[in-house]
Amino acid sequence: MAKKLGKKARKFAHKHLQGGAKRSRKLRSQFNRRTRKDGKGREDDNRLDGDGGSEETRRNDPTMNMNDDVATLANCLEFPEDENELDGDLSDSDGYLSEDLECVYYSDSDDDNVMKECIVQDDLDEQNNEMRLAVKKQKKKLKKLLDKDPKFANFLEKWQLELVNYESKEDSDEQDEMDSVDNGVNSGDKDPPSDKILTSKTISEWCQLVLDEPKAPALRNLLNAFRDACQFGLNSNSLSMQRLQSTEVFYQIISFVLSKADNIFRALLEISDDDKGKLMNQRNGKKWQDIEPLIKSYLRNSLDLISQLTDNQILTYVLTRLRTSAVYFSAYPSTSRRLLKILIRLWASGDQNLSLSSFLMIREVVSLLPDCLDFCLTKTYNAYLSSSKIVDNRNIENIDFILNCLVELYSLDIQKAGERAVISVGQLSAILRQASKTKGKEDLLKIDNWQYINCINLWVRFICVNYKDCHNLHLLFSSVVQIIRGVAHLLPGMRYLPLRLKLAHMLNELSNCSQMFFPVPSLIFGSLEFREIPPKEQTEKGKTHFSSLLKVPRNMLKSRDFQEQCVLSAIEVLSAHFFQWSYHVSFPEVATIPLILLKRLQEQTTIESLRRPLKRMIDQVSENRDFVQRKREVVSFSPNDASSVESFLQEEEMNGDASFTQFYASVAKSRQSRGRKLV
Amino acid sequence: MGKSSKKNKVILAPPLPPEVDDEDIIVSDEDVDFVEENREHVHLITGLNRKALDKVVTRVPDHDEDKVELLYEERERKRRAALALKPKDDDDLEVDPVDALPVKTLQGELLYRTAKRARSEDKAKGAESKSDDKDADAKQSSQKECKGRSNKKEDSKLQNVQRPLEIPKEKLHSVVLEEVKEELSADELFEKKKAQLAELGMAMLEDPESNIRSLNDLLIICNDTDQRVVKLAIMSLLAVFRDIIPSYRIRQLTEKELAVEVSKEVKKTRYYEYTLIRSYKAYLQKLISLEKQPYFYLVAVRCLCSLLDAAPHFNHRESLLASVVKNLSSSNDVARKLCSEAIRSLFRNEGKHRGEATVEAVRLISASVKLNDCQLHPDVIEVCLSLKFDEDLGKDESKEEKLKPKKNKRYQNRDVTKPSEKKKIKKELLSKARQEVHADLRAVSFTLDPKEKKMIQRETLAALFETYFRILKHSMNTSNSRYKATSVFPGGSHPLLAPCLEGLGKFSHLIDLDFMSELIACLKKLSGYTDHQGEIPPDNTLSVSERLQCCIVAFKVWRSNLEALNVDLQDFFVQFYNLILEYRPDRDRGEVLADALKTLLWEGKQQDMLRAAAFIKRLATFALSFGSAEAIAALITLKHLLQKNTKCRNMLENDAGGGSLSSLVAKYDPEAKDPYLSGALATVLWELSLLQKHYDETVSGMASNILSMANLNATQNPVQLSSSNPLEAYKDLSMGRELSKPTHKVSQTLKSKRKRRSKEFVALSPDVLEKADCTVGEDELREKLQNHFVVLRGISENERLRTELNHALSSINMYKEYNKQKKESKKSKKKVAKA
Structure with missing residues (x-):
């Protein structure tokens, strides 16, 4: 029931129907700052969504960032x-x-039977009925009193008059604070x-x-x-x-x-x-x-409707309908701003379809109204950061989606986005340096943190998308690479393997877009080490996928499941790396050391389920290595002949029918399905 | 305290002679004489001083000295039993002088104690008067201690004040005081004690010689029941000792010296020194006992370290050192750091203690390593890296020895030729005297003659190497997994090995040649080398870093001994060749690897061509799989190898047909265990072409630089990019360093090459976008919208009803109010009516 409450309804429900409303509000009221609130409501708000409520104060006072680490990180990363x-x-x-x-x-x-037509569907109606009875009862009582003492009627009247006067005064005070839209209802x-x-x-x-x-x-x-x-x-x-x-x-x-x-x-x-x-x-x-x-x-009025509606499907519908009229909004910049606020809230709400349709609307509005872009970039970026605070199996896809949307928006105007990127990357870098300097637990916690990682990921994706179109991205590029390496350096150890895998993925992406060489394997060699599994395996299998972890919980560290995931993820990362250079003349050398490790692991491992994927990987890599070796034996150019090196196996790469290409495709596919299975 | 002194003052007031005022102001020599004549006044003087504690600080030093003299004389007079005022007192006390001891060790509160102390003091005085003859010698006896303490009390003004004539009265006092004390809160007491500590400490610093007996007071406070007070007390004592400890060692007086009559001055000095040593010893004992209590642990360790740092030359250094060395392996990080810093400074500032403490410390470390079976914290050994030895220590030893006999012979010859016996005797006497003078001078000036210094250093070195070799042996013996799980210290099962190897590397030039071959064999074994090729010893628990270090040490030892050693280091190369593949960036220390590259390959002279080629190829491959710091270290080494071995430059070119250099192995085997069998010469350095695309500009630049060598003659070398060695290059590019570099501002704006049309999507995949057009079915939409409406209406209705209900309820409530008012108005009406 609570989900269906509108703006006004939320306020009401909060006042009178404790409990139900909270859930829905928690989900989405974060960005809806404009709801009408009486004093109490505001207070409650702050309590309910702690980070939303005190947002403003914190933003104004950067020194206050010791409240709680996650929120503070968001704070230092957010744009004002x-x-x-x-x-x-x-x-x-x-x-x-x-x-x-x-x-x-x-x-x-x-239409006469309006009242009867409505379905008694929730406790609200029951409550209403009860209340109706109560009202009747009380009125009877009052009547009796009035009958008993007619003078009382006078007294009461006087008092009521006073009350009305008082209320109207208060109302007019309140009116001032209200949305001007609401003013239109009563006044004028x-x-x-x-x-x-x-x-x-x-x-x-x-x-x-x-x-x-x-x-x-x-x-x-x-x-x-x-x-x-x-x-x-x-x-x-x-x-x-x-x-x-x-x-x-x-x-x-x-x-x-x-x-x-x-x-x-x-x-x-x-x-x-x-x-x-x-x-x-x-x-x-x-x-x-x-x-x-x-x-x-x-x-x-559509705007009012959107801000009232609570059902995702209707919202999606309304937004889809409204999108065609987006062009009209461009005539009203400040209303567009209000629209954007609502849209951004809906976009970050977590429902895929609603997210998508609101994003499309945002994009439409912003591309028509470039003035709003700055506002929108800030808002969406902050929304992204706060929604990526916690990552688990359920919202991981959504975060990825939001990330992509954000990249879309940022790619609309490279110059503006670039300024923001520079600021944000500068913040990331400063946090990293601080942590590297002090090595303090608190500072490290600022890095070992989803927001931090997701923020890096955002800029990595942004760079990847725009690398080809933008000729002076390389400074930003190198800062991001440095941050990635720095994070990997500051958080060593097996526990951070999931984080490393993410960093390795980012490096692979960067490498792919820039065609630069990154020694990705060095990040994940740790997971290719053979480790003994204690004979008594814990019965409870932590079925958490690496993608939703940064740090492996200690009790999982020695489990078989962990080992399995280690190796499989390492194979994924390695195959992505190999795939990129699979047609390069020095592929055999690229593969040499990882291949040695893979072979050794295959010999040593005691986990049967790993044998097959390992063997497949080794076979595929060896095959490709032999293939490249055969090809390069017949060429006559030397390593310093850059252009010849470039053109080596170009044709084959175009065709893309080498076995390793197909192998990589299958690995990527199985990875996706594995991820989905866990969701 | 204040209260008690006031009370005492009240008691003492009547017998005060009129001269009191004069004494308080300025004390001239005449005054002193006067006082000497009138013995009783001494007490008064001291008593007044006690009252005017503040003035203590501003006192003139000579005044104090006078006072000390006064005290001595006073004692003399006492011995003569010339006491007029209190003969009975003395007699009483003489009966049982032993009673004085338990009173002193009481740990009651201060007020209580002072009352008793006053009494004990008297007793002690009595005892002292009897045993005054013994006082002259500096032997340590319990009686003496009594005396020392009582003396101090005489000096410290408090106690003297309490010298009531009647014992019963005093007892009454103590009862009263006890009551008062109980009333005092703990905090007040603490504050008072703090103030007392400050006073005593200030007095000590102001004039140690006359206030030397305050040390005892401070020591007594160390036994306080309040832990905070104890902490403060030992800290203040530390400050005092640091300040007053002389720059020489105080020698025990010989019997002979004691027998000789000495002047007052000397006596005074002797007394001062004696008291100092005794309290210093007591203090050390206290510290060592406190160290065992967790609450005091850090404070005690800090005091010990600070003392060792300040007075390594002073008496009782042994116990100090032993305790500090013991704490080198403490599990408490702070304590360990303090201790290692203290020991390091001991090693560095040998001038303070002529190197004697160094030997002792190293020996203690050695003993502790032996005792604990090498399971100690690495810091224990790491401190030894701060040792300093003269460069020629190891080598010139034999030469000098050869020279010496010659000289002696010459002297002997000369002696033989000496004609006159008398002259000879005379000369002998002279030289003897000279020697004595020299010895004295040296003892005073702290300078060592080179021979002595050398001897000390040799001893240190011997102890050091004994430790090192013990660790090495231990690592060899237990390399089977016995210790795997038991180790609590960082650094795996051999916590001491890494610093030990480092030390061996550092002092490699001092190792005796006799040990050399054994050492090398030992290192070879430790580095994991086996004669069976292609087999990794599974039980070798040494980490890659440690094994690399073994290789480094072996080379350093070999090289620092002028490479004259007939030792084959080939095996180390083989081992290193394999270890390169075992390196893991986060597990192993990159510096060690870079150091190994530098020591084994970069610094070496001409390499065997096959070996060089194998290393070149392996390093190139290595650079592809590891971070930029490792890569640059590898590339610099690679380049160096290519420069030194010009023939290997053929690897830069793809010479169809295998090249002119045919080796034993025609096909390259990247996984070969033996560099000679890898067939690296037959391969081409394709890696460099990929490394040119390396994201790090340093690495890609270096790769290009190396590739450019292909076009040059054998004698030409490409432009030098940087002259740094692999280790420096590694450190320069390592992450820690990179993060500490200042950020360069990325201020330039980004420009897009082309304007993107707004319809184009860049990040979202089309199949995601397809979903956007899904529409809701009409029925569903209808139902949901209607539900929405119903809910809204319900809510409005609810709200309306609620206000109505509230209204009704409040109206009913108003009725009560109405009634009340009615009654009141009635009452008032009645009142009015009555009125």
């Missing part, structure tokens, strides 16, 4: 955010569009629309009208209805509560407007699909002037 924002674009007008009186409100008798209604109940029949009639003729005045009514639907529940006294009585109507309005609005607007503006330039040009034209209030209303 500018919390000030203006949301004046859309909210300067009142909420309602003036309606054409010609449009008829129909009343239909079908110069032309309050009719408070007639919207019926299903009315809506379908209107829809028909609008579909027939986009310019029909019914559009305004429909959009007003949409507004009511979107604001439904925001304020219990508002008109929307009265106007909307049935679930069917609610659905009708929302689904129709969302699915058709974009087309209607385009028709009104007379522009075809995907013609953004034209829209931009039309900004000052007459058509735009005419239709602008409609669009404004539509956008603003």
